[in-house]
Amino acid sequence: MVVDKLSETELDRLFQAFADSTRRDIVRRVTVGEYSVSGLAALYAMSFAAVQKHVAVLERASLVTKEKRGREQIVRGNHDGLQKARGLLDEYEQIWRQRAARMADILAEG
Amino acid sequence: MTVISTDKNPEALSLTLVAEFDAGVERVWQLFEDPRQLERWWGPPTYPATFYKHEFVPGGKASYYMTGPEGDKAHGWWEFTRIEAPRQLEFNDGFADNEGNPTGEFGISHATVTLEPAGERTRMTILSTFESEEQLEQVMAMGMEEGLREAVGQMDGILAEHANA
Numbered sequence: 167m168v169v170d171k172l173s174e175t176e177l178d179r180l181f182q183a184f185a186d187s188t189r190r191d192i193v194r195r196v197t198v199g200e201y202s203v204s205g206l207a208a209l210y211a212m213s214f215a216a217v218q219k220h221v222a223v224l225e226r227a228s229l230v231t232k233e234k235r236g237r238e239q240i241v242r243g244n245h246d247g248l249q250k251a252r253g254l255l256d257e258y259e260q261i262w263r264q265r266a267a268r269m270a271d272i273l274a275e276g
Numbered sequence: 277m278t279v280i281s282t283d284k285n286p287e288a289l290s291l292t293l294v295a296e297f298d299a300g301v302e303r304v305w306q307l308f309e310d311p312r313q314l315e316r317w318w319g320p321p322t323y324p325a326t327f328y329k330h331e332f333v334p335g336g337k338a339s340y341y342m343t344g345p346e347g348d349k350a351h352g353w354w355e356f357t358r359i360e361a362p363r364q365l366e367f368n369d370g371f372a373d374n375e376g377n378p379t380g381e382f383g384i385s386h387a388t389v390t391l392e393p394a395g396e397r398t399r400m401t402i403l404s405t406f407e408s409e410e411q412l413e414q415v416m417a418m419g420m421e422e423g424l425r426e427a428v429g430q431m432d433g434i435l436a437e438h439a440n441a
Contacts, residue, residue: 186346259293272313
């Protein structure tokens with residue numbers, strides 16, 4: 167389980183990173199393709215500075231990387247960071263294990 | 277409930293989970309057939325699912341959303357590609373926009389559910405296959421959060437037990 171592989175600080179940062187719906191959306195987007203910070207800012211009803219702050223939180227949690235390209239700052243999913251945070255199929259297995267447990271609870275009601 | 281086995285195939289991006297339940301095949305089938313029962317187990321308590329459309333016939337569509345801790349909604353759709361009550365169910369699962377229309381983003385996953393009698397119990401085999409690693413990561417972006425929350429919830433429970441002991 168992911169909790170075993172992460173330090174308290176890393177876990178705190180991940181919690182913080184995923185506790186916000188905009189940040190979750192940014193992670194989802196930059197995992198599939200790169201975005202500039204201004205490109206991301208255009209997607210949300212908030213200021214460039216606010217989006218930049220969200221990106222910084224994600225960067226600290228090692229979920230994204232930021233790189234200067236000309237006048238743009240390019241944001242990408244941090245594959246290693248994501249990989250470490252997830253163990254993708256392990257987590258997916260947990261989701262289904264939890265579903266099966268909830269199914270059993272409903273069946274136990276009769 | 278007993279999870280008998282799980283098998284993960286990273287190359288095929290698939291997961292197989294086998295579980296047994298203390299109930300008959302017909303009863304377990306209802307957990308998929310009845311949307312009110314389905315939404316009680318599809319999403320975790322922190323991300324409960326609401327199925328507002330559930331056409332449980334071959335070729336039929338289902339629409340649902342999962343509501344996050346801040347009231348944010350993640351929409352999804354199913355298409356039932358095979359229904360042979362009460363033994364076999366197959367469906368595609370993908371992301372949708374706020375109106376429930378498939379976004380086409382991240383591809384689709386395919387689930388095959390097989391129910392078989394095992395004495396008095398029912399054996400359920402779930403095979404879930406993803407089209408791309410990106411799509412699996414997308415699911416995990418939500419799943420990880422719920423996984424962490426549940427893990428912490430369990431830790432709280434264990435701590436509380438120890439505190440009372």
